[in-house]
Structure formats: C-alpha cells, structure tokens
Amino acid sequence: xxxxxxxxxxxxxxxxxxxxxxxxxxFLDSAASSQKPQRVIDTFANYYRCRNANIHRGAYRLxxxxxxxxxxxREKIARFLNARSSIECIFTRNTTESINIVAxxxxxxxxxxxxxxxxxxxxxxxxxxxxxxxxERKGAVLKHIPLTDDxxxxxxxxxxxxxxxxxxxxxxxMSNAVGTIHDLKQIRDKARAVGAMFSxxxxxxxxxxxxxxQELDCDFYSLSAHKMLGPTGVGVLYGKQELLEAMxxxxxxxxxxxxxxxxxxxxxxxxxxxEAGTPNIAGVVAFAVAxxxxxxxxxxKIHGHEQEILKYAYDELERLNGIILYGTREFAERGAxxxxxxxxxxxxxxxxxxxxxxxxxxxxxxxxxxxxxxxxLSGTARASFYIxxxxxxxxxxxxxxxKVKEIFKSVVPA
Ligand SMILES: Cc1ncc(COP(=O)(O)O)c(C=O)c1O
Numbered sequence: 001x002x003x004x005x006x007x008x009x010x011x012x013x014x015x016x017x018x019x020x021x022x023x024x025x026x027f028l029d030s031a032a033s034s035q036k037p038q039r040v041i042d043t044f045a046n047y048y049r050c051r052n053a054n055i056h057r058g059a060y061r062l063x064x065x066x067x068x069x070x071x072x073x074r075e076k077i078a079r080f081l082n083a084r085s086s087i088e089c090i091f092t093r094n095t096t097e098s099i100n101i102v103a104x105x106x107x108x109x110x111x112x113x114x115x116x117x118x119x120x121x122x123x124x125x126x127x128x129x130x131x132x133x134x135x136e137r138k139g140a141v142l143k144h145i146p147l148t149d150d151x152x153x154x155x156x157x158x159x160x161x162x163x164x165x166x167x168x169x170x171x172x173x174m175s176n177a178v179g180t181i182h183d184l185k186q187i188r189d190k191a192r193a194v195g196a197m198f199s200x201x202x203x204x205x206x207x208x209x210x211x212x213x214q215e216l217d218c219d220f221y222s223l224s225a226h227k228m229l230g231p232t233g234v235g236v237l238y239g240k241q242e243l244l245e246a247m248x249x250x251x252x253x254x255x256x257x258x259x260x261x262x263x264x265x266x267x268x269x270x271x272x273x274x275e276a277g278t279p280n281i282a283g284v285v286a287f288a289v290a291x292x293x294x295x296x297x298x299x300x301k302i303h304g305h306e307q308e309i310l311k312y313a314y315d316e317l318e319r320l321n322g323i324i325l326y327g328t329r330e331f332a333e334r335g336a337x338x339x340x341x342x343x344x345x346x347x348x349x350x351x352x353x354x355x356x357x358x359x360x361x362x363x364x365x366x367x368x369x370x371x372x373x374x375x376x377l378s379g380t381a382r383a384s385f386y387i388x389x390x391x392x393x394x395x396x397x398x399x400x401x402x403k404v405k406e407i408f409k410s411v412v413p414a
Contacts, residue, residue: 001305001308001309001312001390001391003301003304003305003308004297004301004302004304004305004387006305006387006388006389006390007390009297009387009388010388010390012037012038012039012293012388013035013036013037013038013388014038014041015027015035015036016035016388019358020355020358020360021355021356021357021358022358023357023358023359024358025358025360026357026358026359026360026393026396026397027360027388027389027393028359028360028361028383028384028385028389028393028397029360029361029362029382029383029384030207030227030384030385030386030389031176031204031227031337031362031382031384032362032384033226033227033232034207034226034227034228034229034386034387035229035386035388036229036230036231036290037229037289037290037293039289039293040229040230040231040286040287040289040290040293041286043285043286043288043289044231044282044283044285044286047066047069047281047282047285047286048282051065051066051069051285052066052281052282053065053066054066054278054281055067055070055278055279055281056255056272066281066285069281069285069288070279070281070284070285071086072288073091073284073285073287073288073291074086074089074091074271076288076291076292077089077236077287077291080206080211080291080294080295081206081211081212081213081221081236081238082211082212082213082214082215083213083214083238084214084241085241086271087241087244087269087270087271088213088238088239088240088241088244088270088271089236089237089238089271090236090237090238090239090244090270090271090274090275091234091235091236091271091275091279091280091284092222092234092235092236092237092274093233093234093235093280094224094226094232094233094234094235095126095201095202095203095222095223095224095235096126096130096235097235097237098220098222098223098235098236098237099126099127099130099170099199099201099222100130100250101237101250101274102130102170102199102220102222102237102239103130103131103133103134104130104134104250105247105248105249105250105274106168106197106220106243106247107130107131107134107138107168108134108137108138108248109246109247109248110167110168110197111134111135111138111140111167111168112138112140113138113139113140114139114140114141114165115138115140115141115165115166115167116140116141116142116143116163116165116166116167117131117134117135117140117141117142117143117166117167117168117170118142118143118144118145118161118162118166118168118169118170118171118191118196119131119142119143119144119145119169119170119171120144120145120146120147120153120171120172121144121145121146121147121370121371121374122147122151122153122172122175122177122178122180122368122371123170123171123172123201123368123370124172124176124177124201124203124366124367124368125367125368125369126201126203126367127170127171127172127201128370131170140167141165143161143162143166144161144370145157145158145161145162145171145187146160146161147371147374148328150327150328150329150330151175151177151178151180151326151327151328151371152180152182152328152330152333153171153180153182153183153187155183155186158186158187158190159190162190162191162193162194162196163194164194166191166194166196167196167197168191168196168197168198168199169187169188169190169191169196169197169198169199170198170199170200170201171184171187171199171200171201172200172201172202172203172204172205173200173201173202173203173204173205173206173209173211174204174205174208174209174335174337175204175327175337175368176203176204176337176366176367176368176384177326177337177339177366177368177371177372177380177382178326178327178328178337178339178371179310179327179334179335179336179337179338179339179384180327180328180333180334180335181209181333181334181335182333183333184200184216184218185216188216188217188218192217197219197220197243198217198218198219198220199218199219199220199221199222200216200218200220200221200222201222202221202222202223203222203223203224203227204227204335204337205221205223206221206223206228207223207227207228207229207294207386208299208302208303208306208335208336208386209299209303209335210299210300210303213238218238219239219240219243220237220238220239220240220243221237221238222235222236222237222238223235223236223238225283225287225290228287228290228291228294229290229293229294229387230283230286230287230289230290230291231280231282231283231286231287231290232283233280233283234280234283234284234287237274241270244270244271244273244274245269245270248267249267249273249274249276250274250276251274251276251277252265252276253276253277254276254277254278255268255272255275255276255277255278256268256272256273256274256275256276297387302386302387303335305387306335306336306385306386307331307336309336309385309389309390309391309393309394310331310334310335310336310338310385311331312391312394313336313338313383313385313394313397314329314331314338316394316395316397316398317338317340317397317398317401319398320398320401320402320405322342322343322344322405323340323341323342323343323401324340324341324342324343325338325339325340326339326340326341326375326380327339336384336385336386336389337382337383337384337385338382338383338384338385339366339380339381339382340380340381340382340383341377341380341381342381342401342404342405342408344408345404345408346378346379347363347364347378347379347380347381348363348364348379349404349408350363350381350401350404351363351381353400353403353404353407354381354397354400354401354404357396357399357400357403358396359396359397359400361381361382361383361397362381362382362384363379363380363381363382364379364380365377365378365379366379366380366382383397
C-alpha cells in the first residue's frame with residue numbers, strides 16, 4: 001500500500017496512539033466520526049485560550065479577529081467544494097441540519113400537495129425523515145429509487161420514480177451502510193430532464209472524494225466537519241446563491257436579520273440569513289485546519305488508499321467461512337466501508353467481542369432501517385476505514401473475528 005504514508009499520518013492522531021481494553025486501539029468507525037489530528041485539536045483549544053470572542057458583534061479587536069477567522073473557514077470550504085462564492089456555504093451543526101434547512105426552507109416554499117420527492121431505498125435517516133416530514137406537511141408523495149441486489153441504485157429504473165411530478169431528487173453521495181458510491185451525474189441528468197432540483201447528502205462524500213459542486217451542478221450539497229477530521233457540531237450547507245437568496249430563513253433570532261421593528265423583521269443577506277444565533281466558532285475555526293490537512297494529503301490519494309484497503313479487507317474476510325459480506329463487489333463504485341455479519345452471531349455481539357480486543361467497529365442498523373428491513377436484517381457489523389488505517393488494521397479485524405468464531409464456534413478459517 002504505497003499511495004499514502006498512512007503510518008506517518010497515524011502519528012498525527014493522538015487518540016490512535018492510545019490503548020483500549022489493554023490493546024492498541026484499532027479504530028474502524030470513521031464513517032460515524034473520524035479521529036482528529038493534533039493540529040485540529042490545538043487550534044480548537046487555542047481559540048478558547050487566546051482568541052475567544054463572539055463574532056460580528058463586538059466593537060473590539062478580539063471580536064474582529066474571531067470574525068475574520070470564522071470567515072476564513074468559509075472561504076476555505078468554498079474553495080474546497082469549488083463553490084462560486086463563499087456566501088453559498090452556510091455553516092450549520094451537521095449534515096442533518098443542512099438537509100433539514102433544504103427540506104423546511106426550500107421545501108415549505110416550493111412543495112405542494114401531490115408533488116413528488118424522490119430519495120432512494122438506501123438513505124440515512126437524515127436524508128429520509130426530513131423529506132417524510134415535508135411530505136406529511138404538504139400532502140406530497142415520497143418515492144424511492146430502487147436498489148440492485150448488490151445495493152447500487154438501479155439506474156435502469158430511474159424513469160419509474162423520476163417523472164413530471166418530481167420536484168426534488170435528494171440522494172446520498174456514498175452509503176454509510178454498505179459503502180456504495182453513487183453515479184450522481186446520472187441522477188442529476190434525470191432530475192434536470194424533468195425540471196427537478198437536485199440535493200446531495202454528502203456526509204460520506206466530501207470526506208473521501210473530491211467534490212466540485214460546479215461540475216456536479218447540484219443545487220444543494222450537505223456535509224459534516226466531524227467526518228472530515230474536523231470538530232463535531234459543525235456542518236455545511238452548500239446551495240446555489242439564487243436558490244438560497246429566494247429561500248425564507250430557517251431559524252429566527254440574532255444575526256440573521258437586517259432590521260427588526262415591533263411589526264416585523266427584514267432578513268439579512270447570505271450567508272447570515274441562515275446562521276441565526278451564536279455558532280460553533282471554535283469548531284468552525286478548527287475545521288479550516290482539517291480542510292488544510294485533507295488538501296495537503298489530497299482527496300485523490302485518500303480515495304486510492306482506501307480502495308487498496310477495501311480490496312485487501314475483502315480478500316482477507318473472504319478467506320474466513322461464515323462471514324456474509326454486503327454491498328457491491330464493483331470496487332470502483334465503492335468506498336472503504338465493509339458491512340458484514342458473522343453467521344449465527346448478532347452484530348452487537350461481534351462488536352462487543354471486537355471491543356475487548358481494542359477494535360472499534362459499529363454494529364446495528366446504521367440509521368438505515370428501511371434498507372435493513374428490506375433485507376430482513378436486524379443490522380450488520382461495519383468496519384470503516386480512513387486516511388490513517390492500514391492493512392494491519394484489517395489483520396487485527398480478522399484476528400478478532402477468529403476470536404468471535406472461537407467463542408461462537410461458527411467461523412472457521414478455510
Ligand atoms: C450518509 C449519511 N448521511 C447523513 C448522516 C448524518 O450526519 P450527521 O450525524 O453528522 O448529521 C450520516 C452520518 O453518519 C451519514 O453517514
């Protein structure tokens with residue numbers, strides 16, 4: 001695995017140097033939240049130590065400087081996504097909030113009874129429940145892009161769900177449950193052909209893949225900093241300027257107004273219109289450092305490295321009997337998320353035994369209950385890999401699974 005010096009990268013992450021249950025920590029849950037490099041942690045702590053002040057409001061230097069730092073991250077994320085302008089990037093708390101802004105603010109203003117909202121059978125609850133709520137409020141209809149047997153969008157059946165009544169198509173970039181990377185351009189073209197909007201849940205996208213919102217020509221793209229080496233509590237909603245300008249505010253309060261009288265208010269322009277109240281300033285400031293880190297390593301290299309790990313993980317896991325692997329074997333359409341079950345063992349038991357070995361995976365429905373129900377699964381075990389993982393982490397996982405087998409007598413190495 002020569003694309004990335006992942007061992008050197010690992011040294012930048014203090015938590016990865018620690019022990020868990022007496023063993024070196026093997027962290028395989030980055031799809032839930034990535035670990036943070038020291039420089040991100042330092043920037044966050046330094047902000048409170050040396051820079052802390054509220055933004056926009058103070059008539060003093062600390063406040064001006066905090067405002068500058070906050071705005072610098074906006075410039076950075078705009079460059080990272082190749083947005084036309086930084087005012088197209090709204091800071092939110094996370095992907096969930098970003099999608100809720102679209103579903104509530106754009107949705108309430110534009111969706112009528114009988115309109116159709118298209119998602120897929122593989123969406124995370126964050127890109128499902130807000131649309132369900134909108135459909136319920138408006139009497140609209142929710143439609144699902146069907147999946148192939150190997151959990152890809154069935155592109156041959158798009159015409160069955162995307163049609164003249166479709167007002168918005170809202171899909172994920174990459175699946176957190178089974179790792180599929182979707183062909184967004186095909187979906188976008190179908191959406192455009194019927195005049196529908198196109199919104200992308202990029203929670204698992206921007207952390208692993210180079211995203212160019214202009215090339216992708218999406219209307220909205222939502223992401224979470226905590227999955228991209230940044231702090232928790234910071235998200236971004238990218239939206240095309242003309243759309244954001246036409247949308248009503250999401251939350252009301254301080255900072256999102258131009259003026260207020262007893263009779264009403266005038267909303268501020270972008271981006272403040274969607275950033276009511278005091279934001280997570282320290283988190284936003286530290287997010288800039290995470291973006292620099294990803295830029296320095298390079299998203300193409302990160303994706304290439306993850307592809308190598310994915311293939312290695314498949315080779316090794318397929319050598320064990322009694323492991324059921326989910327998702328496509330077309331690795332070009334797949335990120336480094338390995339979803340599996342051990343025959344006869346509940347995924348939570350797999351997780352608990354691996355935890356005793358210092359291996360952190362996720363177990364359960366991964367916030368994708370409709371997908372799990374479709375496959376009659378109570379859940380899966382999920383190992384997800386990132387910039388700091390290497391083949392030795394896969395080896396540790398395999399040793400852990402052999403231990404699961406010893407305990408449950410169900411997995412036998414071939
Ligand atoms: C595909 C996908 N969408 C949305 C989310 C929600 O992200 P957040 O919890 O940061 O809002 C996640 C989180 O795991 C995800 O994987």
